[in-house]
Amino acid sequence: MTVRAVQVIARADVIAYHSARHGRSIARSIAAEHLRADHIEEALIYPVTTESTDHPGGYRGALDEFYESAAARLAVHLDAGRTVAVISEGDPLFYGSYQHMHKRLAHRYPTEVIPGVTSVSAAAARLGKPLAEADEVLTILPGTLPEEELTARLASTDTAVVMKLGRTFPTVRRAMDRSGRLSEAHYVERATMTGERTEKLADIDAETVPYFSVSVVPSRIADLPPSTGTATETATATGTGTGTGTSTGTATAGEPSGPGEVVVVGTGPAGPLWLTPESRGALAAAEDLVGYTTYLDRVPLRPGQRRHASDNKVESERAELALDLARRGRKVAVVSGGDPGIFAMATAVLEVACQAPYRDIPVRVLPGVTAANAAAARAGAPLGHDYAVISLSDRLKPWEVIAERLHAAAGADLALALYNPGSRSRTWQVGKARELLLEHRAPDTPVILARDIGGPEESVRTVHLADLDPHQVDMRTLLIVGSSQTQAVRRDDGTQVVWTPRRYPEG
Structure with missing residues (x-):
């Protein structure tokens, strides 16, 4: 008990405390040595605690009625000029029974709340x-x-x-x-x-x-040991995507102590607001973080964690590094943007994990908010019906395959989410995709240009397919192309929403 609490009890006329029907009060037992024989005691006994009740208002109704009655009992003393001390274990306003008296009486009578040790x-x-x-x-x-x-x-x-x-x-x-x-x-x-x-x-x-x-x-x-800090290391590729990456200083990560674990974590399109609780927990629990520098920068620095940052073109090397660390008994989080299973790190990690000597290393994949869903939510509901997700990058597959898939998806009248539409070295794919899609879509088909969703430079614009300008598209942009049923509507408040109805016309 605080000194102030003892002082208040000493000069109070009435001591009130809550208890269950057994009549025992922990608060009273704590304060017992400070109670006087002439104190008026008001035991505020709950009619129910965890059991059921036949009160017409149910459990909540029974408690509300009790609180009103208890407050009225204390008000009688206050109106008579008596000082009332309501004692409560812990702190009165922290999950305490007193707060129900406070809400009913503090606005009517001078009140002081004495904080306690929770x-x-x-x-x-x-x-x-x-x-x-x-x-x-x-x-x-x-x-x-x-x-x-x-x-x-x-x-x-x-x-x-x-x-x-x-x-x-x-x-x-x-x-x-x-x-x-x-x-x-x-x-x-x-x-x-x-x-x-x-x-x-x-x-x-x-x-x-x-x-x-x-x-x-x-x-x-x-x-953590007193000397443990936060280390940042740089992973450098020494091969061409065949799993021969190295990380400076990784030999100091610890001697083998049995298999650790690799968790592939999706951070969402940008920032902590897009992290799932499970992903947030995995990032906090990891001893090592492995990932593309931009994605690692989204994760708060934590004492004791080691960071292994690398360029975005060495996915296999990153995967091998993570699995090597796990073989040393480390808990490793591979950090991926968006959802790790959609054009991201989960595939690279699993591909290496299915090879010797990594097949016994536990690997988990945690889902994240993918860019297509984030962009669609910002625009409205353009993916409200069947849709296809296609990457326009021809770095890992030939353009002929991309074109064939665009033809197939567009011919099936699917809405399209187009990832990796353009970069400094890839400037013509968006134009070719527009030409191909116009063979299946009307010129006024809505196309959403969603850039840096969740980030500081976020922008969402809707244009007609015929007006899609490749020069306004970069690697931070995701395109959503509507189906023949997709609507772009200007609402009364001036905002435009794009949505694809779930009901499709009968053939």
Whole structure:
């Protein structure tokens, strides 16, 4: 208890506290030595806690009625000029019962809230482990959340505390396991109180877990050796895409200690807003990050991680580097833009991983928001019906194959998402594609030019197919070509939306 809390209790006329129907109050037991014989005590006893109720308003209705009644009881004392101290374990406004009194009384009577030590701080102190350090993000979660939500939030954060365990413990434990955080998680029961217990969460029997317990996933940085920093290395290609890449300094990544893991992570088209929780968690947990420099720059720097940056034309070399690191027992994240399985790094990693000596290295692919979906969302819903995704780059396949696929997709009246339409060295493909598509599409077919979606230079424009100018297209642009049914409509607010109806005319 704080000194201020003791002072307030000493001069209060009335001491109020919440409890379940058994009548025992943890808050009262904490403050017991400071209570006087002449204190008026108001035990605010919940009509229900976790059980069902036949109240006509259901569980919420029963609690609302109780809070109104409890507030009215305290108001009688306040109106009589008595000072009321509502005592609450932890901090009154942090998942505390007092907050329901506060909302009903604070606007009517002079009120002072005395902050307290939360169970979060008490648990970290008892564990002797920092909750968060440097730029780490701490997430506090109620165990009553659905398992999927808990899993996603645990995967995406740096450090976490899950409260309100008890009957929620099995769900919380599964969420810890599914999010890959179980090995890091600690269990703290009744921190700073009689019956305190601290153990690894994985070792806890669910039948022994009370409500007043928390799970703590502490700082990762705190467990790093003092000399560990953030290393950036440069991967350099020494071959021509046959898996002979090297990385300066990789011999220092550690001696073989059994297979590690490679996770291929999609960052979305740009920035952290496009990251899935699972991908965010994988990037945070990785010991090594491997990827094209531009994509690595999107990932926040973390102490202890090593970065292996390279040019965007050495995919096989990057894959081999990642798998070599995993053979040394490292947890490696291969960073890819967009979705790693769509014209990106997943194929390169799996191709090498299916060769000796990498076939026993675990490899996972995590999906990301691909550029086609991001661009379509910005424009409206141009991919609302069947569509095809085609790369116009002829670096890895001949133009004749691209042209044949364009003919087939356009002839089938599919909307098209065209990746890699042009670059400094490829300036004619967009013009040839326009000519080919005009054989199957009307000149006024909507074409969306989506550039740098999610980035600082984002632009989305819609033109007619006949007016598509190749000079306005570069490698940061994605093209979406509508089908014969695609509509471009100017709405009353001045915005234009492009959409393809899901219903197709009967033949």
